Amino acid sequence: MPQPAEMVCGPLTSGGLGSLTKNTKALRKYIKKLASEGRIVFDQLPFEPHLHRIAKSARREDENRLLEKFYGSIFKSGKVKKLDFIPGWQSSAGATWERKMAKKLKIKTEDIKP
Numbered sequence: 517m518p519q520p521a522e523m524v525c526g527p528l529t530s531g532g533l534g535s536l537t538k539n540t541k542a543l544r545k546y547i548k549k550l551a552s553e554g555r556i557v558f559d560q561l562p563f564e565p566h567l568h569r570i571a572k573s574a575r576r577e578d579e580n581r582l583l584e585k586f587y588g589s590i591f592k593s594g595k596v597k598k599l600d601f602i603p604g605w606q607s608s609a610g611a612t613w614e615r616k617m618a619k620k621l622k623i624k625t626e627d628i629k630p
Contacts, residue, residue: 517556517558518556519556519595520556520597520598521556521557521558521596521597521598522550522555522556522558522596522597522598522599522600523557523558523560523590523596523598524543524546524550524557524599524600524601524628525599525601525605525611525614525615526539526542526543526546526601526603526605526608526611527539527542527543527602527604527605527608527610527611528540528543528564528608528610530609530610531604531606531607531608532607532608533604540561540564542602543561546600546628547559547561550600550628558590558596560587563586567582567586570582580613583613583614587614591614591617591618591621591623592621596623597623597624598623598624598625598626599614599624599626600625600626600627600628601614601615601626601627602628603627603628603629603630
């Protein structure tokens with residue numbers, strides 16, 4: 517992965533604009549915006565359908581386990597140097613988890629302005 521890589525974080529399945537489709541469009545918009553500024557952005561959207569499929573088969577108590585296994589592994593690898601949070605990230609369970617992980621792993625964070 518080229519360096520320094522960043523990842524855009526925000527609502528997808530919970531919170532945000534209220535639907536997966538609208539939230540995905542918003543996240544994609546910010547990914548494209550940062551990439552157009554010359555930033556190296558790890559785009560997690562291609563993985564999302566597979567994560568949703570796996571999550572549907574998981575027990576409810578295992579929800580954070582999937583985040584930990586997939587995104588936790590990426591964050592712990594040290595390849596993602598910064599997490600960029602889109603407006604409304606606070607309404608998302610996943611983005612809130614990502615923010616906590618960033619703090620725990622000392623990954624730089626930035627709140628993107630609308």
